Amino acid sequence: MIKFITANKWFNNTHVLKNINLEISKGEVIVICGPSGAGKSTLLRTINKLELIDDGEIIVDGMYLSDPKTDLTALRAEIGMVFQHFNLYPHKTAIKNITLAPRKVRGLNRKKATERALKLLEKVGLVHKRDAFPVQLSGGEQQRVAIARSLAMEPKIMLFDEPTSALDPELINEVLDVMVSLAKEGMTMIVVTHEIGFAQKVADRVVFMDAGEILEVGTPPDIFVNPQHPRTKSFMSSVFHIPIFDEKQEEEQESSS
Amino acid sequence: MDLLEQFANINFYLLGPYPKGEIGGLCLNIILALLAIGSSFIFGALLGYSRLSCRLYIKYPCIAFIEIVRSTPLIMLIFWFYFFLPYFFGGSVTIFWSAVVSLSIYAAAYQAEIVRAGIMAVPRGQLEAALSTGMSRYKAMRFVVLPQGFKMMLPSFVSFFVSLFKDTSVTYIIGVIELTQTGIIISQRQPDKMYAAYFSMAIGFWLVCYSFSHLARKLEKRIGVFDLESYRPEACRDEFMLLPRRGKIGEEADQSARCIPAGPELKG
Numbered sequence: 001m002i003k004f005i006t007a008n009k010w011f012n013n014t015h016v017l018k019n020i021n022l023e024i025s026k027g028e029v030i031v032i033c034g035p036s037g038a039g040k041s042t043l044l045r046t047i048n049k050l051e052l053i054d055d056g057e058i059i060v061d062g063m064y065l066s067d068p069k070t071d072l073t074a075l076r077a078e079i080g081m082v083f084q085h086f087n088l089y090p091h092k093t094a095i096k097n098i099t100l101a102p103r104k105v106r107g108l109n110r111k112k113a114t115e116r117a118l119k120l121l122e123k124v125g126l127v128h129k130r131d132a133f134p135v136q137l138s139g140g141e142q143q144r145v146a147i148a149r150s151l152a153m154e155p156k157i158m159l160f161d162e163p164t165s166a167l168d169p170e171l172i173n174e175v176l177d178v179m180v181s182l183a184k185e186g187m188t189m190i191v192v193t194h195e196i197g198f199a200q201k202v203a204d205r206v207v208f209m210d211a212g213e214i215l216e217v218g219t220p221p222d223i224f225v226n227p228q229h230p231r232t233k234s235f236m237s238s239v240f241h242i243p244i245f246d247e248k249q250e251e252e253q254e255s256s257s
Numbered sequence: 258m259d260l261l262e263q264f265a266n267i268n269f270y271l272l273g274p275y276p277k278g279e280i281g282g283l284c285l286n287i288i289l290a291l292l293a294i295g296s297s298f299i300f301g302a303l304l305g306y307s308r309l310s311c312r313l314y315i316k317y318p319c320i321a322f323i324e325i326v327r328s329t330p331l332i333m334l335i336f337w338f339y340f341f342l343p344y345f346f347g348g349s350v351t352i353f354w355s356a357v358v359s360l361s362i363y364a365a366a367y368q369a370e371i372v373r374a375g376i377m378a379v380p381r382g383q384l385e386a387a388l389s390t391g392m393s394r395y396k397a398m399r400f401v402v403l404p405q406g407f408k409m410m411l412p413s414f415v416s417f418f419v420s421l422f423k424d425t426s427v428t429y430i431i432g433v434i435e436l437t438q439t440g441i442i443i444s445q446r447q448p449d450k451m452y453a454a455y456f457s458m459a460i461g462f463w464l465v466c467y468s469f470s471h472l473a474r475k476l477e478k479r480i481g482v483f484d485l486e487s488y489r490p491e492a493c494r495d496e497f498m499l500l501p502r503r504g505k506i507g508e509e510a511d512q513s514a515r516c517i518p519a520g521p522e523l524k525g
Contacts, residue, residue, distance in 0.1 A: 048389055050385055050388065050389065073391050073392065073393050074391070076388060076389055076390070076391045077390070077391025078391075079389070080389070080390075081386075081389035081390075083382060083385070083386060085382055087380075087382035087383055087385065087386035088386075089383065089386070089387075089401055089405075090405065091404050091405055091408075100390075100400060100401075101387075101390035101391060101392060104392060104396050104400060105390065105391045105392055105396070146386075149386075149390065150389075150390065152390075153390055153391055
């Protein structure tokens with residue numbers, strides 16, 4: 001469904017994506033993790049061409065992104081995206097946030113669009129907030145409306161760019177629950193997140209990135225429990241707050257005691 | 258006293274030589290300003306939007322136009338159009354229309370910058386969110402970015418319109434009989450009461466400008482551009498200066514409420 005072929009990207013002189021080769025099939029849930037500045041978000045944003053790649057090729061659902069003839073709006077209509085800071089339209093109510101794109105892009109009439117939006121609001125559990133403005137919603141509610149907004153276009157692929165990292169800890173689960181149910185419905189999802197629990201639960205594969213490179217790809221246990229690459233090992237140990245297992249240190253401790 | 262006597266000339270101040278000649282005075286200022294605002298609103302919005310265009314052959318001419326007009330004094334523009342419009346269109350262009358054209362072009366360049374600032378003040382994420390749902394750039398601007406940007410542009414528009422209204426007085430230099438010109442004519446008729454004439458002019462300008470900004474403030478309040486409540490003096494005293502809400506400063510109850518409760522001592 002999505003295929004990266006030696007994709008490269010530079011920001012001025014910084015090489016932010018280095019020879020990315022990745023193939024994602026339909027219905028797969030991919031979690032991308034790695035330290036900040038590793039290029040995870042950039043990688044995600046190249047898929048719907050919010051960022052351009054300088055070299056290589058990306059094929060999304062049979063469309064070649066480097067081809068100037070590719071219809072960008074048609075491409076983006078098939079790809080939903082959820083942002084770290086929600087980016088809801090502050091001048092519109094929750095329901096209007098959701099109905100705007102279907103009406104203006106797909107040409108649905110108000111009644112049909114509203115029906116579809118209400119179904120989606122029910123799915124994310126926010127029907128009672130249909131007429132609330134984004135400022136009247138909590139962070140978790142805003143993010144759930146944002147997910148409903150992307151789903152309203154009935155996309156084939158969903159991209160999540162750190163959807164929970166701007167939320168209070170107690171609001172994270174309500175968003176993750178929605179994402180889990182979405183994954184179970186067979187949606188193709190690419191998620192940049194630090195929520196290891198979420199990744200272990202639903203991810204088919206985990207991609208570990210650092211400094212613009214994909215260092216390791218594997219199932220969640222492969223990456224989280226038995227990482228092969230030394231950089232992955234040190235990252236995972238710091239994420240799980242477990243000191244790196246060091247035989248010498250242990251011997252010293254034994255001898256001293 | 259002299260000022261009250263000027264009431265005898267009120268018709269001339271307001272309408273100029275109207276019943277006998279063309280309309281003039283304060284009315285002409287308002288007409289000039291409205292025409293300039295109207296045409297520059299459309300023209301300026303187009304310019305400001307095109308300045309942000311990705312197409313360089315649209316972008317650069319717009320930048321050139323805006324920067325040239327903005328770095329030229331209004332009075333020069335007025336002279337320029339006064340002398341050059343007849344040159345291009347024959348002698349048929351009246352001073353009124355050359356004044357309207359020069360004011361409109363002047364205003365359009367400034368409005369373009371206000372529009373650009375308004376668009377750029379909308380967080381980039383809004384445009385990205387709209388684009389990612391499959392909207393074209395035009396639709397994203399039309400339904401998402403501009404409605405938000407317009408709110409932010411409104412205060413700048415108002416202050417610019419007020420200053421544009423005052424700037425219409427410069428057109429007296431090419432012989433438009435607007436309020437300044439009527440005042441000058443009257444003051445020359447009565448050289449001993451010059452100050453009264455100039456004072457009346459000032460009152461005329463002030464009345465229109467003040468009532469316009471007053472209306473605009475009401476409009477801003479209705480659209481809800483800013484949270485005016487938090488800028489009330491009382492709010493400043495309470496939230497911004499962090500003084501206790503009740504009781505005198507330094508009262509014991511307030512003091513203890515403000516202290517951070519001491520936690521249990523840490524034991525090694």
